[in-house]
Amino acid sequence: MPEDARGELIDGRFDYRLQKDGRVAVTWYGRPVTTLAGQDAQKFLKKMDGLDEHAAQLAMARVTGNFKRGNEKGR
Structure with a gap:
């Protein structure tokens, strides 16, 4: 079964931006969801x-935790 069986990620709802201080902000429809820092x-x-x-x-959905629970694996 494909990980995005319903095709919900086709519209590009997730995005990310590298900030000047090295952190990465991940957004969902332009709204901040999570920020990653350091390693x-x-x-x-x-x-x-x-x-x-x-x-x-798919990778951004996983890192935000906004992903259907079940068969996804951390890669």
Whole structure:
């Protein structure tokens, strides 16, 4: 079963922005959801590098915790 079976992440609802202090702000429809700092921020940025749009949406959904519970795995 695909992780986004209902196609809910197609619209690009999640986004992220690197801040001057090195933190990463993850937003949902432009509203702040979570902020990553330090090693978590660096790990997130490294993971995002090279992902296509859909895979990036899935990764941001996971990091915010706004993801259907069940079969997702931390990768």
